[in-house]
Amino acid sequence: MSHASNILTVISDAYSAKMVGQERLRTSLLVSLIAGGHILLESVPGLAKTTAASTLADTVKASFKRIQCTPDLLPSDITGNQIYDATTGSFRTVLGPVHANFVLLDEINRSSAKAQSAMLEAMQEHQTTIGGEVHHLPHPFLVIATQNPIEQEGTYELPEAQMDRFLLKEIVEYPSPADEFEILSRIDSGVLDPERHVASAVTLDDIRALQQTASKIYVDATIRNYIVSIAYVTRNPGPYIGDDRARYIKYGASPRASIAFLQASRALALLNGRNHVLPEDIRTLRHLVLRHRVLLTFEADAEGIRSEEIIDQIFASVPTP
Incomplete structure (x- = not known):
């Protein structure tokens, strides 16, 4: 338990260094990560859903991919595809961005039903099938999806079967006036600069250790x-x-x-x-x-x-x- 506590302290400190407030969101993200599930974040734009996801990924020495969902997004844009190589006269498999430890699906309700269904196998089975060949996803594997509940033009409501695949659904709320004041201060100081990343201090083995401890x-x-x-x-x-x-x-x-x-x-x-x-x-x-x-x-x-x-x-x- 002491080792787990140390790991969680490091993650929380790194999160707080970049994020202002949003303690409930931090807890929800950590619960999803430790439990080995996925999380759906819902809020109006501008409440740092994407920043929270990338900050959590930054704290861990792991792969992170962001998928911007749009109506023309194809399943192969998510899972990968087979590409013909003229030099060898054969097909080679190119894995898609879902093959990462942390996957951010931004505005998931803007993707079509076909694209959404491509995520079902990945989220539930932790694998994808490309050209009849199964490719296992890395472990740990966490999907952080976001959606905007107020702008419905060009969106596709998530089916119940896919909603059920998310371990948790968090509603991200507006920051308090004090937190919003601190956000402005951190912008001036450069802390929230997109190019400024949190130093990775936790390994994938540490995350696996957390998950094993939680299971007991x-x-x-x-x-x-x-x-x-x-x-x-x-x-x-x-x-x-x-x-x-x-x-x-x-x-x-x-x-x-x-x-x-x-x-x-x-x-x-x-x-x-x-x-x-x-x-x-x-x-x-x-x-x-x-x-x-x-x-x-x-x-x-x-x-x-x-x-x-x-x-x-x-x-x-x-x-x-």
């Missing part, structure tokens, strides 16, 4: 039952939160939500220096894990009902162990 965090049977009960209520909400609120839920969470709670709670416990998971860890993660898995009806959207409100009511209906 103890999760009691009562916590596991708590997770399963929450997932069950999302699928059968009527008796627990009332039919008047249950009608807003279109689909409940899949078993991937339970798995996400298990993996992410272990990572969060490690971040907090504990070797066991507490019920508070599950409650802390409730919006991150469920906001993109508990799907609401059009009626809920029309009445301004947010998924976080329904999630809070679900948690209030399930006894805390």
Whole structure:
């Protein structure tokens, strides 16, 4: 645990050297990295989603690729392609940018359904298939996708199957006035210069060690039952939160939500220096894990009902162990 704590301190210090505020975002990124999952970031433009992703990658001596999603992006632009080599008279495989430890999918909802589907195999199976040949992705492998919820022209809504592949979904909020003042100060000092990178101080072996340590965090049977009960209520909400609120839920969470709670709670416990998971860890993660898995009806959207409100009511209906 002490070695893991030292690694996390180095990462947090390097992150804070470039990023101002956004502590919740840092925690979400670290939980995703430690748990071996992927994360979807949503916010209006200009809230440093891309900067946060590149800063995290800078702290680790690992490969980092950024893919700017556009409507004309092809699957081969992501996974790679076979190119004919006239000098040898044969085809050679050129791997795409998804073959990196950290992959930033900027504005993922601007890519077409074909391009989005190309990421499904990579995110779930950690491999790509090019010309019938399987190519395994490096380990660790983290996808950080961003999307803008307010500008919908030229966008394609992510299908439920792909949303479910993201371990967490974080909503990035505006900085406080004090943080925004500090941003201006750091711009003047040159700290936020795009050409100025954070010194890499953590190796891939360190990240793998974090992931192995997290996998050994103890999760009691009562916590596991708590997770399963929450997932069950999302699928059968009527008796627990009332039919008047249950009608807003279109689909409940899949078993991937339970798995996400298990993996992410272990990572969060490690971040907090504990070797066991507490019920508070599950409650802390409730919006991150469920906001993109508990799907609401059009009626809920029309009445301004947010998924976080329904999630809070679900948690209030399930006894805390």
